[in-house]
Amino acid sequence: YIDAGQSKDITFRIWNNASRIDIFRPHIDYTDITGWSVELLNTPDLAISPGSSSTYTVRVSAPITAQADDMGPIVSPKAMSLRSSEIITGDGWQGLRVNSLHDLSLQLVDSPTTLTPGVPMMLSIEITNNGNGPATAIIDLPWSPSTWVWWALIDGVNVTDGVPLSVSYDLENVKTIDVWLIMPSLEAPGEFHEITISVQPEDGNDTNTSDNSVMFEAITET
Numbered sequence: 001y002i003d004a005g006q007s008k009d010i011t012f013r014i015w016n017n018a019s020r021i022d023i024f025r026p027h028i029d030y031t032d033i034t035g036w037s038v039e040l041l042n043t044p045d046l047a048i049s050p051g052s053s054s055t056y057t058v059r060v061s062a063p064i065t066a067q068a069d070d071m072g073p074i075v076s077p078k079a080m081s082l083r084s085s086e087i088i089t090g091d092g093w094q095g096l097r098v099n100s101l102h103d104l105s106l107q108l109v110d111s112p113t114t115l116t117p118g119v120p121m122m123l124s125i126e127i128t129n130n131g132n133g134p135a136t137a138i139i140d141l142p143w144s145p146s147t148w149v150w151w152a153l154i155d156g157v158n159v160t161d162g163v164p165l166s167v168s169y170d171l172e173n174v175k176t177i178d179v180w181l182i183m184p185s186l187e188a189p190g191e192f193h194e195i196t197i198s199v200q201p202e203d204g205n206d207t208n209t210s211d212n213s214v215m216f217e218a219i220t221e222t
Helices: none
Strands: 007-015 022-030 037-040 046-048 053-061 075-081 087-089 104-110 121-129 135-140 149-154 163-165 174-182 192-201 213-220
Touching: 007 022, 007 046, 007 075, 022 037, 022 053, 022 087, 046 053, 053 075, 104 192, 104 213, 121 135, 121 163, 121 192, 163 174
Parallel strands: none
Antiparallel strands: 007 053, 022 046, 022 075, 037 053, 075 087, 104 121, 121 174, 135 163, 135 192, 149 174, 192 213
């Protein structure tokens, strides 16, 4: 697996199965995929004794815009014998696949300034998937008292257990969620609350946690 925008070095081995020493000059062929680059790293001609082997390295780089599970190019290793000018070609290799990089962000759209005990109060948040693959966003109110109850809806559909988000080009990567919150009816009046809402991807870690939570302040009504 390779991250978008990153590079991997791939090593190929040449065996000399002949009965005398030979000198080989490495080459490569590869399929041209937009944004990907394939580079044969600088290597001298390889003098290989009978029954021995040597290696050369190819660097494959993925574009920064690569999407999760994109396949890398097919690389065909080659070498030319400087004794016979024969071209030896190995099997084509396509062993790179792009990692899923999770990057969710959270914004507060609307929130109450007062909370009425025993009455459902609504606040609105917006979650954006900036990653390179689909994601399920898990909402949490991490420091709220265990006696508080909350749930999340999108157009009346319960998404408390996870908000499905597409990649940006599928146009379902931004969603506005209504979060409903109820505190116990005997909550003390006039109490000041700092309420944090957070979001995390269901699978894996977020690559940028600085925009994964928001906080608002509210006072308990009498």
